Amino acid sequence: MITESVEEYLEAIYRLRERGEAATTTSVAKELRVAPASVTEMLKKLANQGYLKYAPYRGVTLIPKGEKIGKKILRKHRIMEKFLSTLGLPKSRIHKDACELEHHIPDDLERAIHQKVEGEKPLPSGAPSNVVPLTSLLDRQKGVISFIGGGRGASQRLADLGLTPHTEITVVKSALFHGPLMISVRGTTLAIGRGVAARVFVRVK
Amino acid sequence: MPTAEKEPITIALAGNANVGKSVIFNYFTGLHQHIGNWPGKTVEKAEGTLHFKGRTIDVLDLPGIYSLSAFSIEERISREYIAIEKPDVVINIVDASALERNLFFTLQLLELETPMIVALNQVDVAEGKGITIHVPELQKFLDIPVISTIATRGTGLDKLLNKAVKVAKSKKLARPARYGREIEEKIRRVTKLVEKIPIKYPPRWVAIKLLEGDEEIRKIVGRIDPKLVSSAERHARDLERIHGEPCSIIITAERYNVANKIARKSQRITPPRGPSLTERLDAVTTHPIMGYPILIGVMLLVLFTVFTVGGYLSGFFEDVMEPIQGAFGGGAGELIGGGLLGGLIAGVAIVLPFILPFYLILTFLEDSGYLPRAAFMTDSLMHHMGIHGKAFIPFILGYGCNVPACLGCRVMETERERTIAAFVVTLVPCAAVTVVVLGLVGAFVGIHWALALYLLNLVIIFILGRVAFKVLPGESMGLIMEMPPYRKPHARSVLKETWMRVKDFVYIAFPLIIIGSVVLTGLKVGGLLEPIGNALSPITVGWLGLPAITGVMLIFGILRKELTLVMLATLMGTANFATVLTPTQMIVFAIVVMYYIPCIATIAALVKELRWKKAAYITVFEIAFALLLGGIAFRLLTLA
Ligand SMILES: Nc1nc2c(ncn2[C@@H]2O[C@H](COP(=O)(O)OP(=O)(O)OP(=O)(O)O)[C@@H](O)[C@H]2O)c(=O)[nH]1
Numbered sequence: 001m002i003t004e005s006v007e008e009y010l011e012a013i014y015r016l017r018e019r020g021e022a023a024t025t026t027s028v029a030k031e032l033r034v035a036p037a038s039v040t041e042m043l044k045k046l047a048n049q050g051y052l053k054y055a056p057y058r059g060v061t062l063i064p065k066g067e068k069i070g071k072k073i074l075r076k077h078r079i080m081e082k083f084l085s086t087l088g089l090p091k092s093r094i095h096k097d098a099c100e101l102e103h104h105i106p107d108d109l110e111r112a113i114h115q116k117v118e119g120e121k122p123l124p125s126g127a128p129s130n131v132v133p134l135t136s137l138l139d140r141q142k143g144v145i146s147f148i149g150g151g152r153g154a155s156q157r158l159a160d161l162g163l164t165p166h167t168e169i170t171v172v173k174s175a176l177f178h179g180p181l182m183i184s185v186r187g188t189t190l191a192i193g194r195g196v197a198a199r200v201f202v203r204v205k
Numbered sequence: 206m207p208t209a210e211k212e213p214i215t216i217a218l219a220g221n222a223n224v225g226k227s228v229i230f231n232y233f234t235g236l237h238q239h240i241g242n243w244p245g246k247t248v249e250k251a252e253g254t255l256h257f258k259g260r261t262i263d264v265l266d267l268p269g270i271y272s273l274s275a276f277s278i279e280e281r282i283s284r285e286y287i288a289i290e291k292p293d294v295v296i297n298i299v300d301a302s303a304l305e306r307n308l309f310f311t312l313q314l315l316e317l318e319t320p321m322i323v324a325l326n327q328v329d330v331a332e333g334k335g336i337t338i339h340v341p342e343l344q345k346f347l348d349i350p351v352i353s354t355i356a357t358r359g360t361g362l363d364k365l366l367n368k369a370v371k372v373a374k375s376k377k378l379a380r381p382a383r384y385g386r387e388i389e390e391k392i393r394r395v396t397k398l399v400e401k402i403p404i405k406y407p408p409r410w411v412a413i414k415l416l417e418g419d420e421e422i423r424k425i426v427g428r429i430d431p432k433l434v435s436s437a438e439r440h441a442r443d444l445e446r447i448h449g450e451p452c453s454i455i456i457t458a459e460r461y462n463v464a465n466k467i468a469r470k471s472q473r474i475t476p477p478r479g480p481s482l483t484e485r486l487d488a489v490t491t492h493p494i495m496g497y498p499i500l501i502g503v504m505l506l507v508l509f510t511v512f513t514v515g516g517y518l519s520g521f522f523e524d525v526m527e528p529i530q531g532a533f534g535g536g537a538g539e540l541i542g543g544g545l546l547g548g549l550i551a552g553v554a555i556v557l558p559f560i561l562p563f564y565l566i567l568t569f570l571e572d573s574g575y576l577p578r579a580a581f582m583t584d585s586l587m588h589h590m591g592i593h594g595k596a597f598i599p600f601i602l603g604y605g606c607n608v609p610a611c612l613g614c615r616v617m618e619t620e621r622e623r624t625i626a627a628f629v630v631t632l633v634p635c636a637a638v639t640v641v642v643l644g645l646v647g648a649f650v651g652i653h654w655a656l657a658l659y660l661l662n663l664v665i666i667f668i669l670g671r672v673a674f675k676v677l678p679g680e681s682m683g684l685i686m687e688m689p690p691y692r693k694p695h696a697r698s699v700l701k702e703t704w705m706r707v708k709d710f711v712y713i714a715f716p717l718i719i720i721g722s723v724v725l726t727g728l729k730v731g732g733l734l735e736p737i738g739n740a741l742s743p744i745t746v747g748w749l750g751l752p753a754i755t756g757v758m759l760i761f762g763i764l765r766k767e768l769t770l771v772m773l774a775t776l777m778g779t780a781n782f783a784t785v786l787t788p789t790q791m792i793v794f795a796i797v798v799m800y801y802i803p804c805i806a807t808i809a810a811l812v813k814e815l816r817w818k819k820a821a822y823i824t825v826f827e828i829a830f831a832l833l834l835g836g837i838a839f840r841l842l843t844l845a
Contacts, residue, residue: 086449088442117449147450153276153618156453157685160272162306164458165450176493179585180594180684186465188303191581193593193684 004103007073008032009042010051011102013062014070018133020178020194024059076110077102078131078201082117082147134181134200137171143202144168154196162186169202213261214373219283219314220298221307222269223689225326227251228356229298230266233366237705238266239609250282257366265292271306273313274419274453278615281421287317288406293373295321296365301331301338301353302690304472308464311347312382318407320372321379324365325353330690335475342471349379357695381409384459387447391416391440398436402429416441417453483574483690490578500582503575508659511563512643512652518558519644549719559640560710561703567605568702572694576601577686584684590667591674592617593684596626603633605706607803611810618682625677627814628823629670631803634662636710637767638799644770646795650788658795665800665834713806714765721761721768722775728757729776744832749797750839751790762798764805769798789842793835801831 012031016023025043029036047054051066062070080098089097105113114131131146145167148155162185163169172182172189180193192200216233218226227238234253251266267286268279287295297314299307314321325338344351350368354361383389395412404411404426414422415437427434441452448455480488489495570576576598584594595616603610607630614626634642647655728734734757738745741756749755754776755769762769770782777785786794802824803811811820 082449086446088446148454152451152453154682154685155451156272156274156276156457157618159454159457160274160309161685161687162309162461164454164461166458167461173491173493175491175496175582175585177585178588180581182487182491182581182688186303186305186461188306189688191577191584191594191684191686191688193584193588196683196685 002069005042006046006049006051007069007103009046010062010066010070011073011077012070013052013060014067014074017062018074018135019198020135022059023061024057028060072107073102075131076105078149079110079114079117080105081149083113086117131201131203134169134171134183134197134202135174135194137202137204139171139173141204142168142170143204146201146203149199149201154199158192158196158200161190162188163200169200211258211260213263214294214370215263215265215292216369216373217265217267217287217292217295218298219267219287219295219310220269221271221300221303221310222687224269224298224300224307225356226266226269226298229296229324229326229354229362229365230264232356232359232362233262233264250286257370260370262370271310272457273310273317274417277618284317287314287319288410291319293320293376294369295319296324296369297321298324298326301325301328302334302336304331304336304338305461305464305468308467309460312460312464315347315349315379316381316407316410316413318378318381318410320375320377321349322365322369322372323347323349323351324356324361325351326356328353329355329358333477333481335477336472337475338472340471343467346467346471347379347382357698382463384456384463388444388456388459391444395437395440398433399426402426402433404429412437413456416444417456418451419453481690482693486691487578490575491581496578496582500579503570503579507563507566507570508656509652510566511559511639512647512655514562515559515643516648518561519648522553522558549715549722557707557711559643560636561707563636563639564605564706564710565699565703567602568699568706569694570601572692572699572702574689574691577688580684580686581688586667589674590625590629590670591677592622592626592629592670593682595684595686596622596629599626599630600633603630603635604639605636606710607631607633607635607807608810611807611814614814621677622682624815624819625670625673627811628673629666631807631811631823631827632662632666632669632800634659634799635766637714637765637804640767641770641798642795645782645786645791649783649786650791654788654792658792658799662799669830714767717764718768718771721764721772725757725761725772725775734776748832748836748839749793750843751794752785755794759797759801762804763802766798766804769794789839792842793839796838797831797835799831800827800834802828 009028009032012028013023016027016031021027025036025039028043029039032039043052043054043060046052046066047060050063051069052060052062054060077098080101081094084094084097085091132143134143137143145163145165147165148158148163167185170184172184174181174194178194180191181197182189182191183197184190218230220226230236230238230251230253234255236251236253238251250268253264253266255262255264265286267283270277270280270283273280273284286292295314295317297311299311311323323343325340325343328338331338338353340351340353350372352361352365352368354365356362384392392409392412395415396409399408399411399415406422411422411426415426415434418438418441423434444452444455450458490499492499579601580594580597582594583597587593587596596614598616599610599613602613610630610633611627614623614630617623617626642655642658646658725734728737734754737760738753738756741759742753745751745756745759746753755773758769758772761772773782773785782791802808808820808824811823815823
């Protein structure tokens with residue numbers, strides 16, 4: 001049985017990686033809002049259990065077993081956030097509740113909720129959710145915006161430039177060294193930083 | 206028969222960034238607003254007047270924005286201006302090659318219900334992309350006049366002005382477009398409530414802003430009727446429940462839906478065969494690997510061109526002007542000959558030769574559209590300093606002059622990013638510093654030493670930027686920037702722009718150089734140079750190993766940095782600096798000048814952007830840092 005706190009850790013590390021940040025004791029501690037000392041302890045434990053590789057001072061890298069869990073929990077978190085927001089709950093509640101629920105939603109229920117909020121045809125059972133952050137698209141790949149996470153300022157700015165839900169978007173190219181993405185949307189070309197792009201979620205075409 | 210003076214009219218130019226507002230503004234007013242091919246040049250509204258058919262017309266160039274949501278300073282400036290000061294007519298300048306995105310902004314302007322017309326600009330660029338727009342159709346949808354223009358060629362601009370005046374006289378208000386049924390229903394209900402309270406904005410607009418949760422409007426309305434705010438909030442919640450998005454996003458998406466519909470119905474697109482110029486150039490200039498050598502190559506090329514052309518011109522001017530100065534000598538003649546003429550000659554021979562090629566290349570680069578690409582390539586590097594790629598543009602501009610570069614830091618979204626960017630920019634050696642580095646170190650010690658100083662400068666900027674990032678609190682936003690198409694720089698506009706910049710430079714710098722020169726000669730004749738030099742000698746001589754006289758130069762340098770070198774030339778009566786300074790002293794001197802203080806004008810710009818406290822911190826820090834670095838360099842160089 002995987003404990004909730006293991007899931008929390010793997011989710012946080014996965015989230016950091018998605019944003020292109022290194023997962024170090026400090027950054028994980030910041031992400032989870034806990035003391036760095038307890039993080040070191042836990043990371044060692046996770047390494048022993050074969051979820052990740054841990055090198056003191058250099059940080060951690062997920063290995064497949066940990067990555068799978070981190071990815072799944074994060075996906076559940078996002079689906080729950082989206083679902084809760086359709087209920088018209090206040091923003092502050094949404095995040096907290098999603099953090100709670102992500103550990104208790106069975107996979108099939110997650111899929112059902114996903115279909116509900118995305119308004120899609122039922123997915124064959126066991127198929128992975130195809131909503132991914134923009135950063136995981138390849139060059140010249142297209143997607144349709146599902147939602148934009150993160151603060152109000154950034155998401156409004158993106159919306160003002162034409163990145164609204166259900167809009168088609170193409171990744172033109174992405175720069176090396178965790179550099180920005182060049183995207184094309186509504187007949188214009190934009191450059192957006194990787195951190196920003198990681199908050200734009202698209203359904204892959 | 207004498208006619209009565211006609212009513213003056215105010216015209217405001219509004220639109221997205223980089224659509225051609227400033228080109229049109231310049232055409233109308235004969236003034237000179239900065240033009241270039243990257244988004245975000247105009248950061249403050251500019252004003253000019255023209256006389257048209259016996260009428261005075263005030264023209265306002267507003268900053269380029271994508272929305273009126275008041276998240277940025279520019280958006281707030283523009284919306285306050287249009288809604289409160291109510292210009293007689295708004296000319297909305299629309300980029301025909303990106304119609305949908307531009308119409309999204311047009312729809313927001315329509316919501317403000319002022320007299321308005323559309324200038325459909327850059328139709329030539331649109332045609333290049335295979336886009337043709339049916340103007341009558343567009344006019345029908347928007348219900349306001351639409352004039353197609355090509356601003357850079359002046360096509361359609363007279364017609365535009367004529368029409369704008371006509372609309373201003375008619376005082377006919379634009380009517381906001383209608384949105385989807387659900388949203389309209391909510392807007393209608395809230396509008397009804399707003400109509401009951403006294404407020405100077407159009408009620409429908411206030412209703413929309415309340416639904417969007419706009420902070421400012423909520424505050425204003427809340428002071429009059431707090432209940433209204435909460436009932437608007439309830440309506441917003443209803444919409445959010447249906448759509449599962451924040452209400453502001455729902456409304457934004459709805460505007461885009463309408464914009465998309467209008468664009469689709471009024472334009473025809475025949476995709477051109479083969480890749481465009483922009484696509485072909487982008488394939489290499491933003492290539493994940495090749496892009497970097499190209500970027501470095503461009504920067505080196507700029508430096509070398511400035512150095513060789515500057516060196517050549519400098520020698521040429523000196524040969525021409527030297528004999529003139531020789532004609533004066535002794536007493537009052539010295540003041541005129543040494544001071545006045547000496548300053549003038551030094552200015553022409555030392556400063557102009559480097560400024561001229563530099564501005565030419567910078568303007569060329571700006572006009573080509575390369576800068577946004579450079580910003581794209583350097584984004585991840587900039588992240589190490591807590592800023593993002595867009596800061597690279599003011600950074601490059603800083604090599605021309607730190608003042609516009611500091612003001613240009615407004616393209617950064619958050620306070621923290623602006624502070625770091627402005628700090629970093631003041632460390633960039635501006636054209637005046639380049640005069641000192643190339644004219645002294647480059648010419649007398651060797652170009653590789655000058656190059657080394659520039660490289661060292663980049664490293665130092667990176668380190669200090671990173672330190673600032675670590676110590677400053679606040680948040681960073683990340684890059685969100687439009688990529689304009691590449692353009693073949695227009696020879697005439699580049700030359701004109703360069704000429705204006707050089708002219709500005711000469712107007713500001715030369716009086717200072719000449720006055721400085723006269724004052725300096727006066728000090729020399731009055732025998733005051735030595736006491737001043739001696740007073741500073743513990744620092745200059747003791748710590749930096751420079752001749753005592755350089756203390757006086759460094760004081761003059763606070764006015765403008767090239768003065769340090771120009772004054773030295775005036776005083777020595779020669780531009781052959783090898784006779785007064787050793788190579789080590791030249792390098793140390795150049796290092797101190799590079800970092801020691803932002804010049805007066807830059808300090809003023811810093812105060813304006815960051816206020817007194819931060820400006821003072823930066824200034825004091827940089828003086829201390831320059832002295833520290835100069836002293837270390839002196840010791841290392843004499844060791845070797
Ligand atoms: N081909 C073409 N280029 C144009 C036209 N109008 C403007 N440009 C170019 O577009 C670029 C931007 O023009 P500006 O007038 O500086 O744009 P702006 O709207 O003031 O931009 P911001 O100050 O950044 O908001 C410049 O490189 C102009 O030369 C046009 O009609 N045709």
